[in-house]
Amino acid sequence: MCYLEETIEELEKQIDQPLSPYRKEVKLLDGIPGVNKAAAATFIAGMDVNLTVFKG
Numbered sequence: 001m002c003y004l005e006e007t008i009e010e011l012e013k014q015i016d017q018p019l020s021p022y023r024k025e026v027k028l029l030d031g032i033p034g035v036n037k038a039a040a041a042t043f044i045a046g047m048d049v050n051l052t053v054f055k056g
Contacts, residue, residue: 015041 001009019026022044029040 019044 019041025044026037026040029035029043030037035043
């Protein structure tokens with residue numbers, strides 16, 4: 001594995017760690033056409049991780 005691939009893999013691990021409590025939300029967002037895991041992480045971060053507004 002080259003240096004850049006290793007660096008990307010390490011960064012993805014660092015992004016995944018704080019998202020672990022929100023796996024369900026990431027999976028649901030990822031299911032929307034045009035939204036990938038990176039976009040889901042951005043949405044969650046942009047909402048300041050306050051997802052209580054979506055609970056019914």
